[in-house]
Amino acid sequence: MEIEDTLLMMPGPVPVAPRVLRAMSKPMINHRGAEFSAMYDDCCEVLADVFQTKNDIFILSGSGTAAMEAAVACTVGPEDTVVALENGKFGERFKDIIARYGKVNPLENEWGHSFDLEEVEKKLEEGAEAITLVHNETSTGIQNPAKEIGKLAKKHDALFIMDGVTTLGGDTVMTDDWGVDVAVVGSQKCLAAPPGLSMISVSERAFEAMEKKDSLPYYLDLKAYKKSGGKSQTPYTPAVPLFFGLQEALHIVKEEGMDARINRHATGAKAIRAAADAMGIEMFPQLNDDNSHYSNTVTAMKAPEGVSGNDIKKDMIARGITIAGGQAHLSGKIFRIGSMGNVQPKDIMLTIQELEVVLKKRNVVSDIGAGVEAASDVLDTLL
Incomplete structure (x- = not known):
């Protein structure tokens, strides 16, 4: 075959539309020029509707895991405790990332079993600066209760960091209404673009947490992305062909x-x-x-x-x-x-x-x- x-x-x-592949074959452009800036702004405009957010949106040249790490590395310090909700492979990944930057207080369920919200609240009552959740755990085919977790995070004044990698662009995600401070998505899932890009929305509360950090990562520094985003740019060289593909894929999303x-x-x-x-x-x-x-x-x-x-x-x-x-x-x-x-x-x-x-x-x-x-x-x- x-x-x-x-x-x-x-x-x-996932399968990529022929028009997306054709877009990726366009000649290279100046990644610091007006044409790239217009493309970046166009992508962010459609993504705001996908995320259902008024928060800042950035596009990273890196997979969904890069965005997951950026979300944690930029908001969590060595003395910060994060409740990591795990009932599948990608909840486990969030837990492992947190362990490199802060303190993990995990709530580990058998894979494929949903979370007891009372148990989640007990974890938050122990004290936490943040909580992580995989909205759609593809390893087990379960969708977790993001809206309810968001309410608990707000009640206990914890940042809500959500992996929306396999729901954003294909299922209901209400980033602002659910109180999600940092949400991430990968290009190669519901958005139907090639792998290699990730998108992240960041709230003002999340940026406030970054101000308290002694150090931030270099390549995944979301404050650097915010500074460059104000100029419709990325802080470092973007994967231009993938941006071409993403823009066309987002046009398909908008048309549908x-x-x-x-x-x-x-x-x-x-x-x-x-x-x-x-x-x-x-x-x-x-x-x-x-x-x-x-x-x-x-x-x-x-x-x-x-x-x-x-x-x-x-x-x-x-x-x-x-x-x-x-x-x-x-x-x-x-x-x-x-x-x-x-x-x-x-x-x-x-x-x-x-x-x-x-x-x-x-x-x-x-x-x-x-x-x-x-x-x-x-x-x-x-x-």
Whole structure:
């Protein structure tokens, strides 16, 4: 199978529109000139709607993890305590980053289990300068209660730092209304741009915290980004071709409209869940309260008894569709299908069709068609 024919149905990177690829092939420009400044401002204008914020927005030449580190490194000092909420791989990553800059007070849940808000509040009552949350934990397919965590952070005067890497641009995120002081997103997820850029929104409260820091990182210094941002520039050399791609991807977001884009993502995920149920495949996340929900950008499912999730992944790749397996201790136990970015109903239908064939060959289902029919019934609402 030629790589150009492979359909990416994983939780990022995602398929990139041809017009985005064409934009990236434009000739180089002066990254300190008026043309770049206009592009930077254009990107930030669309991103303000994506983030739903009036806070400063900066674009970093670095992946989502770079933005996560910038969020922590610029606001957390050696004597600061941060409540790190972890119920998946990326919550664990936030915890590990915090440990390099400050003191971690972790609340570690079994991966795929939602947070008890009373337990979160108990952690904050112990004293904390900040709290971190992964809004959408793609490693387990669970969406965490950002709005409620934001209320608790405000109540206890803690900065709220949120990873919105796989929801911003594809699901409802209300940065200002939820009281998010620092929110981050990666280019290669719901925004459907190539990997390599991250975007970060920063509140005045977060900048006030930076004023109390004895030192800030060099490349990820958000105060430097604020200074340069006032001139519609980046403090250091930007990845210009990626900016070209991001601008075009954001134009696609603007043309579709955020409400329609959010509905498309939610409907796609609902269709995959309906197909899984029709095929007798059990969802992975354990939603034990009303505060957490299934992800609207990636669906995690338990591997059927006697079949490894990694084998399902390999079988799908052999059929030209890349899905994801489980991470860390979940390897082989689950498999995941992404539905973010510019994924269309036909992509979901093809994925479910091929998945049914794979499951039939492995004697998981006896007949083909139930999953396709269930997914089609949901996706028809988009037509």
